[in-house]
Amino acid sequence: MATDIFETRESQVRSYCKNWPAVFEKSSGAYQFTEDGSRYLDFFSGAGALNYGHNHPELRDLVVDYVANDGVTHSLDMKTPAKRRFLETFERIILEPRNLDYKVMFPGPTGTNTVEAALKLARKVTGRQHILSFTNAFHGMTLGSLSVTGNSMKRRGAGIPLTNSSKIPYDDYFDGDIPDFIWLEKVLEDSGSGVDKPAAVIVETVQGEGGLNAARMEWLKGLSDLLRRHKILLIIDDVQAGCGRTGTFFSFEKAGITPDIVCVSKSISGYGLPMALTLFRPELDVWEGGEHNGTFRGNNLAFVTAARALELFWADDSFEKELAGKIDELREGLEQIAGHVKGATLRGRGFLSGICFPDPDTAGKVAAEAYKRNLLVETSGPEDEVVKVMPPLTIDSEDLQKGLKVIEDAVLAATGQMGEPSRVRPPH
Numbered sequence: 001m002a003t004d005i006f007e008t009r010e011s012q013v014r015s016y017c018k019n020w021p022a023v024f025e026k027s028s029g030a031y032q033f034t035e036d037g038s039r040y041l042d043f044f045s046g047a048g049a050l051n052y053g054h055n056h057p058e059l060r061d062l063v064v065d066y067v068a069n070d071g072v073t074h075s076l077d078m079k080t081p082a083k084r085r086f087l088e089t090f091e092r093i094i095l096e097p098r099n100l101d102y103k104v105m106f107p108g109p110t111g112t113n114t115v116e117a118a119l120k121l122a123r124k125v126t127g128r129q130h131i132l133s134f135t136n137a138f139h140g141m142t143l144g145s146l147s148v149t150g151n152s153m154k155r156r157g158a159g160i161p162l163t164n165s166s167k168i169p170y171d172d173y174f175d176g177d178i179p180d181f182i183w184l185e186k187v188l189e190d191s192g193s194g195v196d197k198p199a200a201v202i203v204e205t206v207q208g209e210g211g212l213n214a215a216r217m218e219w220l221k222g223l224s225d226l227l228r229r230h231k232i233l234l235i236i237d238d239v240q241a242g243c244g245r246t247g248t249f250f251s252f253e254k255a256g257i258t259p260d261i262v263c264v265s266k267s268i269s270g271y272g273l274p275m276a277l278t279l280f281r282p283e284l285d286v287w288e289g290g291e292h293n294g295t296f297r298g299n300n301l302a303f304v305t306a307a308r309a310l311e312l313f314w315a316d317d318s319f320e321k322e323l324a325g326k327i328d329e330l331r332e333g334l335e336q337i338a339g340h341v342k343g344a345t346l347r348g349r350g351f352l353s354g355i356c357f358p359d360p361d362t363a364g365k366v367a368a369e370a371y372k373r374n375l376l377v378e379t380s381g382p383e384d385e386v387v388k389v390m391p392p393l394t395i396d397s398e399d400l401q402k403g404l405k406v407i408e409d410a411v412l413a414a415t416g417q418m419g420e421p422s423r424v425r426p427p428h
């Protein structure tokens with residue numbers, strides 16, 4: 001409808017709602033409901049902010065109780081019981097069992113806030129300006145984060161030169177033909193290379209927006225070792241791949257590395273509430289009080305749900321084990337679907353997986369066909385050539401299979417191999 005208030009009043013800058021024009025009124029678990037009563041299966045999960053599904057009942061009830069009891073909602077960086085409980089729970093359930101000794105900084109509530117804090121801290125600690133990031137990286141929309149992001153359209157939006165950073169090739173950028181880190185190693189050792197020694201390298205273990213390229217664990221280990229030798233800080237941006245999305249709480253756990261700085265956001269609140277953390281080795285905690293601040297660092301509703309979500313899902317390894325089975329199911333399903341299109345390949349890792357199509361237009365068509373069948377699934381990659389599949393980690397097998405069937409139908413329809421849509425379930 002061209003006449004609704006979203007179209008007449010809201011800025012053109014919107015994107016998701018242009019492909020998904022429905023008005024979503026309610027949501028529960030893996031489903032969203034429109035105001036006219038249709039139901040959509042959600043394989044998008046708020047771009048990774050809803051790893052435990054929509055409105056988890058126990059977390060919802062905590063929010064309701066907290067608000068009903070006049071709990072402090074907004075607290076800058078002041079002390080509250082809700083923040084204490086989150087910090088204690090994070091230390092007990094996440095940091096200590098993984099042998100990670102990180103200071104916790106609340107940098108402001110978004111992914112780009114934690115990336116900005118990480119870049120600033122790396123520069124302050126090392127006294128160097130330059131940051132290296134990777135081809136097809138995505139780290140956020142504010143100027144510092146944009147300067148380490150690859151996408152040319154997003155970079156143009158800055159309107160000014162994005163400086164003090166360079167791009168280096170991500171794992172497999174040259175299709176395995178060129179040995180890893182050959183350029184980086186050489187220029188770091190060559191005092192005549194003219195490449196300024198960087199303060200840090202920032203990397204995603206799976207490039208969520210840049211086409212679901214997944215770095216191999218041995219590549220990450222090699223990168224970490226190389227940087228350590230040269231006293232360059234390693235920043236892992238776990239904003240999208242973290243909080244269980246790829247199968248473990250932090251996406252780098254299986255690489256056996258300890259990054260110097262880790263960026264966390266999206267699903268850390270467990271409930272889709274804005275919240276972010278910047279984690280760093282205690283020796284790097286050189287901030288002066290107030291040197292980096294922000295009004296919304298104390299989102300207590302998010303602290304309340306975040307602490308409980310950690311207890312519910314990460315207190316022991318049962319959730320992780322169950323997730324491993326579902327990851328296999330998802331990957332097998334996607335592999336089979338990819339088999340319908342010559343040259344289509346499986347991408348990503350864990351519940352951050354997808355299919356890359358040789359004709360870049362196919363992915364957008366698949367997402368549109370999926371939407372017609374009441375499934376939300378988005379695209380990724382420099383040419384939007386990848387269908388990106390992100391169900392909630394809590395999804396049951398029945399809904400997972402239902403969604404996979406829709407994606408299969410959508411692929412067949414988008415590639416002219418099938419006719420009319422059959423919906424997830426008729427509207428009710």
Ligand code: PMP
Pocket residue numbers: 047110111112113115138139140141204208209237238239240241265266
């Ligand atoms: N880093 C990564 C890896 C992301 O995927 C995103 C968001 N897609 C961001 C940073 C930025 O997060 P936000 O949109 O909350 O600023």
